[in-house]
Amino acid sequence: MVSRERLALTTPNLTETAMAGKKSLSHLRRYFPLTKKCIYLNNASEGPLPLSAKRVMEKFLYDSSYTENEHDPESFRIVEEVREKCARLIKAKSSEIALTTNTSYGLNLVCRGLGLKSGDEILLPEVEFPANVYPWLNLRSEGIRVKFIKTKNGFFDISRFHDAITPETRVFSVSFVQFLNGYKNDLKALGEICKQKDIFFVVDGIQGVGNQVLDVKECGIDLLSCGGHKWLLSPPGTGFVYLSSEAKRSLGTPFSGWLSVDWCRGKKKPDFTNLLRYDLKPFETARRFEFGSYPFLDIRGFDACLDMLLSAGIKNIEKHNRRLLKLLIDHINSSSRYELKSSLEEKHLSSIINFTGPGIDRVHRRLREEGIITSLREGGIRVSPHFYNNVTEIRKLIRVLET
Numbered sequence: 001m002v003s004r005e006r007l008a009l010t011t012p013n014l015t016e017t018a019m020a021g022k023k024s025l026s027h028l029r030r031y032f033p034l035t036k037k038c039i040y041l042n043n044a045s046e047g048p049l050p051l052s053a054k055r056v057m058e059k060f061l062y063d064s065s066y067t068e069n070e071h072d073p074e075s076f077r078i079v080e081e082v083r084e085k086c087a088r089l090i091k092a093k094s095s096e097i098a099l100t101t102n103t104s105y106g107l108n109l110v111c112r113g114l115g116l117k118s119g120d121e122i123l124l125p126e127v128e129f130p131a132n133v134y135p136w137l138n139l140r141s142e143g144i145r146v147k148f149i150k151t152k153n154g155f156f157d158i159s160r161f162h163d164a165i166t167p168e169t170r171v172f173s174v175s176f177v178q179f180l181n182g183y184k185n186d187l188k189a190l191g192e193i194c195k196q197k198d199i200f201f202v203v204d205g206i207q208g209v210g211n212q213v214l215d216v217k218e219c220g221i222d223l224l225s226c227g228g229h230k231w232l233l234s235p236p237g238t239g240f241v242y243l244s245s246e247a248k249r250s251l252g253t254p255f256s257g258w259l260s261v262d263w264c265r266g267k268k269k270p271d272f273t274n275l276l277r278y279d280l281k282p283f284e285t286a287r288r289f290e291f292g293s294y295p296f297l298d299i300r301g302f303d304a305c306l307d308m309l310l311s312a313g314i315k316n317i318e319k320h321n322r323r324l325l326k327l328l329i330d331h332i333n334s335s336s337r338y339e340l341k342s343s344l345e346e347k348h349l350s351s352i353i354n355f356t357g358p359g360i361d362r363v364h365r366r367l368r369e370e371g372i373i374t375s376l377r378e379g380g381i382r383v384s385p386h387f388y389n390n391v392t393e394i395r396k397l398i399r400v401l402e403t
């Protein structure tokens with residue numbers, strides 16, 4: 001039997017983290033045992049679960065087997081806290097957050113919720129991850145047009161967006177950070193255009209939220225969807241959608257479920273003693289888009305990861321990751337072997353870069369043999385460090401690249 005001692009929680013000391021975060025985030029590295037086994041530079045694919053999350057999840061599993069926890073009020077309280085923490089990540093209000101299971105959930109929600117009609121037009125950059133393409137293509141059978149905007153070498157250009165808009169354009173959907181080359185889109189400028197032209201502005205946030213500072217209000221984003229399993233380091237099956245209070249008016253309720261309605265009715269705890277009443281109203285908040293029973297185990301892990309990210313500070317994380325990538329960028333720029341596939345413009349830099357060179361598949365394999373984990377994406381090596389990575393690891397990557 002697993003002893004309670006072994007399951008004792010050791011979450012990071014948040015005060016210590018907040019203080020140290022101003023200068024260094026190195027003390028958080030110990031929460032990532034993976035760093036002892038390999039140099040993991042692949043957060044754009046999947047983030048490793050920190051020990052603090054693993055421990056609260058183990059405790060939940062233990063309690064689920066050994067204790068009675070019917071309609072566990074603690075779990076509902078954590079769901080509420082997690083909404084609030086997601087909101088803090090992007091400078092939103094918790095009433096504008098619904099918890100989801102991945103990025104695709106929120107994108108499908110907006111596709112179906114906007115009540116688009118035959119002849120309406122959706123604009124997408126031609127280099128979106130498929131999660132932000134197929135939900136829109138699925139509307140074509142209803143006469144809705146999907147138009148792809150050309151990019152320059154994979155970099156999305158605002159003037160081309162401007163030119164693509166027609167009187168039929170209803171929605172523009174774009175990634176905060178492009179998944180292949182890490183190009184950070186200028187969401188503020190894009191949001192302004194959408195506002196002027198009355199276009200619903202949708203953002204796939206998964207490659208930027210958690211590693212780049214974002215103010216959804218300042219950018220005029222109507223809806224942002226984000227999965228938790230990459231930069232938020234959370235269990236797969238976690239995520240959230242942000243729907244601005246103003247945009248809520250434009251979005252219907254395409255789906256509804258028994259947990260979309262208010263069982264609390266002004267009280268603190270939900271009252272499930274009269275389930276056959278059928279007269280409850282949907283929540284006024286974005287919570288109306290949460291339909292049924294929650295993955296409480298995953299949400300506990302999500303909560304612990306959000307604590308770590310928020311206490312480290314997104315601005316600190318952004319700076320730290322940028323500093324690591326700068327070492328690599330400088331090296332590649334001075335190398336005759338490799339060339340960058342990412343933009344070097346300061347405002348388009350993120351926590352992802354991609355570079356290529358002769359025999360890149362072989363180079364990728366060699367890195368793996370040396371215990372350095374990156375992704376091979378469309379003919380380039382994608383490197384995506386997070387706050388637990390360090391300069392020594394990037395130096396080792398550079399050494400291997402040159403052998």
Ligand SMILES: Cc1ncc(COP(=O)(O)O)c(C=O)c1O
Pocket residue numbers: 102103104105129131132175177178179204206207226227
């Ligand atoms: C930009 C982008 N959007 C979405 C996803 C994944 O979507 P989901 O969270 O629905 O699995 C990925 C990567 O897996 C991605 O890179």
